[in-house]
Amino acid sequence: xxEKKENILLKLFLSFFKIGAFTFGGGYAMIAxxxxxxxxxxKWLTKDEFLDMVAIAExxxxxxxxxxxxxxxxxxxxxxGSLISTVAVALPSLIIIYIISLFFNAFMEFKYxxxxxxxxxxxxxxxxxxxxxxxxxxxxxxxxxxxxxxxxLITFIAFSxxxxxxxxxxxxxxxxxxxxxTTCIFKCKKEVSKE
Amino acid sequence: xxxLKLFLTFFKIGAVSFGGGYAMIPxxxxxVLSHGWLTEEELVDFIAVAExxxxxxxxxxxxxxxxxxxxxxxxxxxxxxVITPSFxxxxxxxxxxxxxxxxxxxQGFLAGIRPVIVALILGTAVTIGLSxxxxxSDVSVKPxxxxxxxxxxxxxxxxxxGCRLIAKKKPSPIIMILLSAGLGILFxxxx
Numbered sequence: 508x509x510e511k512k513e514n515i516l517l518k519l520f521l522s523f524f525k526i527g528a529f530t531f532g533g534g535y536a537m538i539a540x541x542x543x544x545x546x547x548x549x550k551w552l553t554k555d556e557f558l559d560m561v562a563i564a565e566x567x568x569x570x571x572x573x574x575x576x577x578x579x580x581x582x583x584x585x586x587x588g589s590l591i592s593t594v595a596v597a598l599p600s601l602i603i604i605y606i607i608s609l610f611f612n613a614f615m616e617f618k619y620x621x622x623x624x625x626x627x628x629x630x631x632x633x634x635x636x637x638x639x640x641x642x643x644x645x646x647x648x649x650x651x652x653x654x655x656x657x658x659x660l661i662t663f664i665a666f667s668x669x670x671x672x673x674x675x676x677x678x679x680x681x682x683x684x685x686x687x688x689t690t691c692i693f694k695c696k697k698e699v700s701k702e
Numbered sequence: 703x704x705x706l707k708l709f710l711t712f713f714k715i716g717a718v719s720f721g722g723g724y725a726m727i728p729x730x731x732x733x734v735l736s737h738g739w740l741t742e743e744e745l746v747d748f749i750a751v752a753e754x755x756x757x758x759x760x761x762x763x764x765x766x767x768x769x770x771x772x773x774x775x776x777x778x779x780x781x782x783x784v785i786t787p788s789f790x791x792x793x794x795x796x797x798x799x800x801x802x803x804x805x806x807x808x809q810g811f812l813a814g815i816r817p818v819i820v821a822l823i824l825g826t827a828v829t830i831g832l833s834x835x836x837x838x839s840d841v842s843v844k845p846x847x848x849x850x851x852x853x854x855x856x857x858x859x860x861x862x863x864g865c866r867l868i869a870k871k872k873p874s875p876i877i878m879i880l881l882s883a884g885l886g887i888l889f890x891x892x893x
Contacts (some may be wrong), residue, residue, distance in 0.1 A: 527757050531876060537758075563795055566812050569788030571722045577792035580813065586793070586795075589755035593789050597781055600757030601765050607751060608769035615747075619887055625724050626886020627750045628834050629854045630879050634753060636827035637862070637872065638724040638725060642820045652817040659821035660828075667829045670840045672736070675728045678720050678818050686814015687807050694806060 515584050518549075520595045523576050528599035530572070537572045541579070561620055572596055631702075651689060655682055704772045705779050711737065712764045712783030717791075721811070721819040723759035728822040730763055731830075739771055742833055754879050760784055850893070854885045 522544050530537045538561055545552045552560070560582075564574035573593055580592030614620055646652060659678050666673050711733045719726040725751065734740045740748070752762035761781055768780025795802050802808055832838040835852050838845035858878060865873040 512742050515787050529756055530754035531754070531756050563792070564889060565722070566720070567721045567788070567791050567795065569716050569720055569724075569785070569791070570760045571747045573761070573785045573788040574792050577789050578796050581793060581796040588771075589789070589793060589796070593785060597757070597761050597785050600755070600761040601777060603755055603757065604752075604762050604765040605769050605774060607755065608766050608777065608862055610843060611748075611751070611766075611770075622887040622890035624747055624750070624854050624886065625850065625890060626854050626882035626884070628746045629851045629886075631749045631753075632827060632831040632834050632884035633855065633858045633862070633878065634875055635724060635727060635749075635823060635830060635884075639820060639824035639827050641872075642721070642724075642823060646817060646820055647813075652813075654756045655814070656817035656821045659818050660825050663822060663825035664828050667825070668838075668840050670842075675732060675822050676714070679718055679720065679823060682815040682818030683811040684814065686810040686812065688810075689814070690810025 516588060516591055519580055519583065519588055519592050522549075523580075523592045526576075526622060527572070527596040530601075537575065541575055545579060552579065556582070634642035635676055651685075655685060705776065707737070708768050708772060708776055708780045709783040712768075713786055715764075716760070717786040717787035719760065720815055721823075723822050725819045726760040726763070728826045730760070730767075731826060734767060739767055742830070742839065746830060746834065750879055753875050850886075850889045854882055854889065857885055858882060865874045 526537060526540050526544065530540055545555055546557050554623070560575060560578050563578060564571045567574055571594060573657055576592040576596040577589045580589035582588075615624065643656075646656070663675070663678065665671075715726055715729045715733060719729055731742075731745060734745055734821060735742065748763060748766050748786040749759075751765065752759045755762055764780040764784040765777045769777035772779070803812075829839075832845070835848050835855060837843065837848060858881070860872060861878070861881060865871065
């Protein structure tokens with residue numbers, strides 16, 4: 508990279524600020540924009556580097572957009588770049604939502620706004636269900652994943668209806684442990700059969 | 703101390719929510735309901751706002767809750783809370799553990815949590831659906847069907863499948879939110 512570091516930092520800030528300010532629909536919509544900005548336009552990353560980044564951003568916890576910003580920022584200019592990119596991508600949300608939050612309750616006092624929200628609440632159910640179904644379609648379906656899926660779904664709904672206090676974090680950890688455990692058994696079996 | 707509580711709550715959510723924005727909703731719902739920060743209805747309203755404004759849904763929700771509970775500083779702290787785990791984890795991967803995702807154990811962990819995440823999201827859709835459409839949040843209350851809500855839900859499903867059939871793709875979330883807002887105004891004005 509021949510450009511001066513300060514220039515790159517400024518450009519990173521502007522790029523991520525723009526991406527944070529204009530992507531509707533969350534992380535996945537952002538990936539298309541990121542590719543356009545960093546691979547096609549600026550040519551700061553190769554296609555392969557970009558795909559590595561997407562794999563990492565999607566398999567680590569946290570919002571995909573934040574993960575991508577931290578990763579790309581670090582790849583291009585190190586720690587400072589990652590800090591600036593991460594702040595830049597979250598800043599538009601912070602500004603826009605803070606302003607909305609100041610007026611939200613007053614806004615809800617309007618009769619027609621309250622009416623609109625009786626419909627919008629229903630739409631949220633639809634949106635969450637539709638995101639879940641989309642992810643279910645993408646899930647690799649083996650007897651194990653389907654069993655884990657079904658048990659989690661039933662237990663989660665039952666716990667919620669019977670007001671049992673059980674954090675979803677435990678479900679996630681149990682799933683992870685089952686995954687590690689089965690990978691190990693599978694690996695051991697392979698090693699045994701080799702002997 | 704509200705600031706510390708907000709930071710820790712969102713830090714925890716940021717650290718375990720694998721699978722992006724929607725995967726955070728079950729965790730956020732649990733946290734805000736158990737702390738009494740928002741009612742279920744307020745949370746659902748706000749998920750809609752977070753969906754129709756730009757930026758990551760999780761950051762939007764964190765900012766909003768922080769702001770309603772503790773003003774500007776609260777919103778900054780909650781946002782920092784939700785993004786800090788990402789920042790630390792990604793830095794570690796980018797700088798030190800470049801091959802982290804290639805380890806068998808890590809792949810096993812990720813494969814194991816995937817079905818759980820999907821189940822949590824669909825489970826949340828069911829529980830929020832039951833409370834929105836049937837006022838049924840737990841077994842201690844009697845379910846009361848919300849007729850208008852159910853009709854709006856059916857309209858949304860019809861549009862969804864209509865779009866899939868004609869345009870071969872899902873309608874965009876913003877279009878659906880606007881449509882449901884219109885239907886809400888229409889039905890409430892008639893009745």
